[in-house]
Amino acid sequence: MTSAPNTQLQTEALLDSEKAPWWRQAAVYQVYPRSFADADGDGLGDIPGIASKADYLAELGIDAVWLSPFYPSELADGGYDVADYRNVDPRLGTLADFDALVAALHARGIRVVVDIVPNHTSDRHVWFEEALASAPGSAARERYIFREGTGPDGALPPTDWESMFGGSAWERVPDGQWYLHHFAVEQPDLNWDNQEVRADFVRTLRFWSDRGVDGFRIDVAHMLTKDLTEPLPSKAELEAMPRDGRHPLIDRDDVHDVYAEWRRVFNEYDPPRTAVAEAWVDSSRVPLYASAESLGQAFNFELLEADFEAGQFQRIVRDNLALAKLSGSSTTWVLSNHDVVRHPTRYGLPHPERDADGRPARKHGNEWLLSGGMQPVLDRVGGLRRARAATLFVLGLPGSAYLYQGEELGLHEVAEIPDALRQDPTFFRSPGVDKGRDGCRVPLPWSEGGRSFGFGDGGAHLPQPSWFALHAVDVEDGRPDSTLTMYRRALALRHELQTDEELDWIDTGRADVLRFARPNGWQVVTNFGTEPFELDRADVLLASDEAPLGIVPGETTVWLAPN
Incomplete structure (x- = not known):
């Protein structure tokens, strides 16, 4: 492939910190490292694999790459169970490989954003292993959230709270105490009242910033701080509480004390490091995360829940541009990511039932992903047509556009994954109810043929369907009507046409x-x-x-x- 026509312009912008902040109207491409490209042939994507596609990314015309977690992990939650925040999973490469990737992308004018996962660690993190080996009330346990159980001999969990992945949000350890995990049991929540926790994450931010990282995506940014004053409320009481900054667990005002400290760290660098919050909060509270005193930008997820319908799109655009003005930031536009059904598939399904607030009553696409006779309702051709139209609409808007790997190929969700090969904890915690997120995380097709469509010589860690051959990069490359060609052309024009917000x-x-x-x-x-x-x-x-x-x-x- 040839070099991207806008590489020189992008490189000049990267080196010129006097221009408007690069992130305000950037096109950011999310790479899910384990499913992008596999250089060593072990079936798992890796850092050298991403570096081998640097020219492809440059030709696509993006401004930045956002790397989902590449840290040491047992993959209980696709890498979001982090065992070491300042290293690379040895299955994915080394720190030297990471440095080489940053250098390769920077040389092509592409910035690098990495995922930070601050709400919880892996249960294999050295801190948690130390906590389990220490006594109740120890300093090691104070880094996490341990509580005594209820009922006879403390055999019942402290509360009836449920994990996001199903089941209890509490897990008992051998000495009888319970620890809180809002996600998988392998993801114990950190205690953000603990100053050692706060100091360690500042060290992590500096570690990656010093290695040339340009910004950070903050996972579940609205869940760090908690008020666990006894007595703890029940699940029903929690759900009845307003999320106005004083909720015990969600979107607390005091989380911005953490981010104010982080902002001071970001501003130590020239140019300042950027951050974007994954904050599933009421829209009126988004500006708190996107302000210049906090993280600086926040994801707008409303299009992930919208139908392909003009009224919904216009309302979402108007509302979010207004919110951006309140915060002084720019808004973000997202149609797909690693947590949702790909948008060609969403738009190829019947509109979901909606509640009184206009939100989907069920996870959009979930009814199709269930086994049985629902698959024929997918309109593959119409779904892709609507997805392409939605993409050009979004790329024309002011603000940042976040793209998910493979959407430039027009990939649909992969539903045909045998249950025995699934990896997402949401599937295992709710069998028969939610097929999970594996369908959008299947390794990319780079070539029409081969054992893994060019992903790597050793196959792919999730099964790829035969129809991937129709969407392979070498099939779409240079074809005037392909989705890949449309994305390249759109991103190149966007660089030429973007002006004021x-x-x-x-x-x-x-x-x-x-x-x-x-x-x-x-x-x-x-x-x-x-x-x-x-x-x-x-x-x-x-x-x-x-x-x-x-x-x-x-x-x-x-x-x-x-x-």
């Missing part, structure tokens, strides 16, 4: 057609309906699907040239 809505006379203009006259028109929309202009720069002159077909987005 403003947009103006233009009335289309139709509820199912949205049109907006950016300050330089660049326009985006998306037809969410099925009937063609007639344009008053013919200067189309890019279209998500074939578009006759002067027409925006149904479920299609077009970009119009600046005035």
